[in-house]
Amino acid sequence: MPKRLTNKKKWKADLLLLNDDAVDEDDRPIIVYEFKRVVFYNSLGITSTEKYQSRQDKREVVKRIKISMDRSITETRNRIQILDVIYQITRIFWNEDDHEMELSLAHVD
Known part of the structure; x- marks a missing residue:
């Protein structure tokens, strides 16, 4: 009987939460x-359309990843740490x- 794969994600990253009271x-x-x-997560490629749209917002997308569904993740309160970045x-x-x-990621200023 073949093994059933439940998760095909390869890499680990840390999900960080912004602390306002610090x-x-x-x-x-x-x-x-x-x-x-x-x-x-799994790493995805960046499309040229996404690069163009992110430059208009003055934030350049450098990485795109795919993770399991989590509705608590937001753009304003969460960050992703991969290795030391x-x-x-x-x-x-x-x-x-x-x-x-899918999450589009840019470097934190």
């Missing part, structure tokens, strides 16, 4: 990303049929 020693607000969980989510596309979502 302050430094002088009570100034700072940007802190807290680890939420590990996500498994933190990426900002610029676009989310939900694929309801396959229960997956």
Whole structure:
């Protein structure tokens, strides 16, 4: 009997959550990303249309990944960390049929 594959995702990344209540020693607000969980992903290619549209928004998409469906992930509050690089989510596309979502990622400034 053949094995049943439940997940074909190859790579690991960290899902980070923005913490709004963080302050430094002088009570100034700072940007802190807290680890939420590990996500498994597959890398996808970037289309020329997506590159063109992202340049109009002044954010260049450098990576696109496919992960399992998670409705709690948003563009404003979440970041993806792959190895030591933190990426900002610029676009989310939900694929309801396959229960997956595609994330377009740009470097965090």
